[in-house]
Amino acid sequence: MAEIARPTVPTVLPPEYGTPLTAAQAAQMMKAAEDCANAEGWPMVIAIVDSTGSLLMLHRHDNAQRASVDIAIAKATCAVNFRRETRVFEELVAGGGLGTRLLAMPGMTPLEGGLPVLLNGKVVGGIGVSGMHSTQDAFVAKHGLAAIGAL
């Protein structure tokens, strides 16, 4: 039998999934994210999913682009299902070469603005924001995390 060469990349274990976000926590996050967006005058779609990947809350502002409904949900879901900021994947794609393969990965949304919600080291949900430049989307999303001490 052929010998199977063992890869030398280090083992990096992702955080575990935890108890799903509650509706009350989602409301706190949403208020902070919307306050941020309103203060900036940015029309946004903000989506919050729990650790099961199920949509908990979505607000679309007047004048937000319609495509952003699906994009915000996709960012939040990707952050939960891969347990990482979507910005990480965006950077891998932007780097070209091997990173390009992520464009074909099922469930992947390599666009900044999706963040997992981590409490006590566990993934309890995700937030995704879409509507403006992706760095602005992430700025709003981080205000949501901060509101429940998850930044």
Added chain:
Amino acid sequence: MAEIARPTVPTVLPPEYGTPLTAAQAAQMMKAAEDCANAEGWPMVIAIVDSTGSLLMLHRHDNAQRASVDIAIAKATCAVNFRRETRVFEELVAGGGLGTRLLAMPGMTPLEGGLPVLLNGKVVGGIGVSGMHSTQDAFVAKHGLAAIGAL
């Protein structure tokens, strides 16, 4: 009449499809792949399809990322439907240029960790693994192949 320029690339014929993997063979492959993953401490999703592309067996470990369910199935299916290791396609995408077009190919999953199962030179099924670094995914998948003498 216009003359039709004959392409000069050599003819490379892929292996034929053979009799589908049995449930017993899939169970042997799964056990070996899981033993490998457990020995390494890697939470994985392992999917095995037969030569018809239909799912035979799937195991998701505790703490495996949820996105890996669809990815493992997609890798196994791609390996059967294109009768080649998915790593080959990953390399073509990573090389850029013409290889980039694979991202738009229906049924394509250019992510290392999907391998066709070849017995007596025929494709009888496929195995797809997802959850860790893609080289680790492939390492686990190869243990599955070895278990039935298909490496």
Added chain:
Amino acid sequence: MAEIARPTVPTVLPPEYGTPLTAAQAAQMMKAAEDCANAEGWPMVIAIVDSTGSLLMLHRHDNAQRASVDIAIAKATCAVNFRRETRVFEELVAGGGLGTRLLAMPGMTPLEGGLPVLLNGKVVGGIGVSGMHSTQDAFVAKHGLAAIGAL
């Protein structure tokens, strides 16, 4: 102002979602369900999902009809997402009249053989079986529940 007529149906609250099934629990359930199916000589597809609706384990037996892969997953997922036996929905559809509307309900699989897994009164997962007559499918599924004390 128009008065809003209050519906008179009683309030029935469904069970809560609990901590997701583990891979070890799924393996116990799978073994018991397969032992039952093998004892009867029934080729089956058996799917187990956790309380997040994500696939944990799937086994397809030799000679099970191929359509049963999607059906088993759909039954298990429906049982979790609606937190009830799929048989209940089947009966409503079979009764005709108002029950017929269930056919148009997103995520609905009104086919006997999908059961929620309840531990300590909470929904921790679901099991779906397909391949034979739907009463036989449910018989096999119940053996899975019994194996972890969830019947």
Added chain:
Amino acid sequence: MAEIARPTVPTVLPPEYGTPLTAAQAAQMMKAAEDCANAEGWPMVIAIVDSTGSLLMLHRHDNAQRASVDIAIAKATCAVNFRRETRVFEELVAGGGLGTRLLAMPGMTPLEGGLPVLLNGKVVGGIGVSGMHSTQDAFVAKHGLAAIGAL
């Protein structure tokens, strides 16, 4: 532990899947089905899949309704994936009551005109016809089966 009531319906095992139809067999079937359709003056879509459920051959006649492309494929695929004539499912649905549930079954096409191709008692493929009344569709499909001794 609760006792699990064993269902009393008899065990009916479906035929096994066999070696996939060849392109030559599909061509014979197609010629016979088209000769039949042409003799009647019926514009049809005729689809033939092999035992893996993969499309082998599809012919659409001038003036056939465009929707029939998907319908013919669906009928042929359903006949293979459930290993039965689609007419059987049509009748169950038409009977109302419990049969109505088939409308919600993944992969189900309860419309006459899809037949499994059985050779030596094994399912080697399927043929689906669409374009006229469903009894006419089935009439054409049966000429395809007869051409290779599969009626």
